């Protein structure tokens with residue numbers, strides 16, 4: 232049995248689908264002479280598919296962002312026509328009788344060795360382009376290969392170095408029972424993606440791609456972080472039983488969708504959903520969420536070959552609004568950077584991407600891009616009750632500057648006679664400690680705030696949310712986190728400004744107890760967890776929760792907080808503990 236970082240609860244037993252990436256090396260695969268011409272045409276097909284994909288990207292990026300930004304893809308397109316590169320791969324297939332993947336790996340090795348001897352920084356960076364093109368080709372070859380091994384409709388466990396949001400497109404072609412990754416922490420975007428889809432997942436499994444092949448059976452428990460490769464018959468039976476119990480509990484809880492979200496003593500709490508698209512929004516409606524508290528628009532951009540136009544964004548936002556419960560949606564503007572990179576925006580070689588040129592900082596630096604999004608949001612607001620949320624605010628001045636951009640955008644829409652929604656509330660994310668410390672001034676300028684605890688925790692603790700080695704520090708049970716959250720919630724309540732918590736901790740039953748006790752009355756989470764938190768809420772009273780909050784705020788160690796909350800949740804709502812991660 233292997234232990235990883237538990238990132239999304241649930242149990243799965245299914246066969247592996249390995250997403251082998253460029254740098255995940257494997258032994259060369261030799262072929263019979265008779266198979267070589269077939270292999271050459273398989274490679275030609277992958278080249279054609281990659282070229283077609285790049286042509287679409289180049290067209291759109293040129294039109295919507297600019298020629299300069301499209302140049303990087305032009306270079307990749309030219310590489311695909313480069314006889315030296317393509318000819319070398321074909322020669323390797325024919326002369327060494329290997330498959331296209333092995334030939335590409337060999338080529339990459341040769342180029343890496345040659346480039347390592349060069350001192351020129353510019354030329355060294357060209358290696359990144361070659362790696363990108365080889366990666367694109369390997370991606371096409373791998374999809375083609377693995378679909379032969381697995382039955383088309385079979386649910387699989389994805390095994391990957393990491394799961395990037397931009398790979399979500401590929402996932403549309405597969406049915407996913409679970410996800411295992413070599414890197415990534417519990418609040419990284421791969422984890423969020425798996426939780427929002429209700430898929431059990433474990434990360435931090437270094438080297439797993441060397442031990443498992445597509446088609447191998449895997450059993451995983453995303454609550455404990457346990458993984459069995461090729462499990463014995465006993466383990467398989469036990470895990471299948473756990474899987475049934477888990478599904479049964481989730482199905483039973485979902486039956487509370489029509490019950491009021493009120494505490495045992497009648498205090499209402501808004502239980503909202505975090506979504507990335509219309510499918511999640513529909514799920515939010517099915518589980519009985521009161522609305523969408525966070526619509527992460529970056530997935531629209533990340534799964535699109537280039538910047539979506541204003542009309543495309545309008546259609547996408549409208550689709551989410553129409554699918555959302557009560558048509559209530561808080562739309563967050565583009566929050567790129569960190570682990571969410573687009574090839575055509577931002578700086579890709581920053582030393583500290585999470586502290587770098589990201590999120591609202593990028594939006595302020597690309598006014599055309601930002602205003603296009605604002606226009607689409609205000610136009611879409613006609614179709615429901617929409618709020619606008621700005622991510623990653625660090626200073627009061629930023630808020631003032633952003634408000635001026637928003638006013639100018641609204642004025643332009645009015646001048647053009649374009650109809651837009653009325654009463655759009657403006658909110659900011661509190662996820663940088665500086666904004667939390669200066670919240671008083673910020674509250675003067677906005678209608679509401681939303682606490683992004685995923686980022687807030689990583690910045691308070693100085694521990695990367697995606698790095699499994701520091702996952703023990705990125706812990707919401709930490710007294711420092713709870714103290715700061717208490718201050719934010721208290722200030723907002725005193726000022727009469729609505730405050731929502733929309734980080735992953737909103738979906739943790741044990742943490743709900745002190746948060747409710749601190750006075751939090753709005754939480755937004757992956758839709759799959761709404762029934763669970765409603766169940767806890769309906770068993771809790773304000774007095775009980777206030778007492779719990781008071782006690783944990785006096786504790787000095789994470790272990791004490793976690794131990795105490797684990798005992799309390801078992802007393803208050805024993806059946807939900809299976810639906811939370813163990814840690």
Ligand code: PEP
Pocket residue numbers: 423525527566662682683684685686687733734735
């Ligand atoms: C957060 O930081 O808590 C948050 C909700 O935003 P994201 O996870 O998208 O960064």
Ligand code: MG
Pocket residue numbers: 622662683685686
């Ligand atoms: Mg965030």
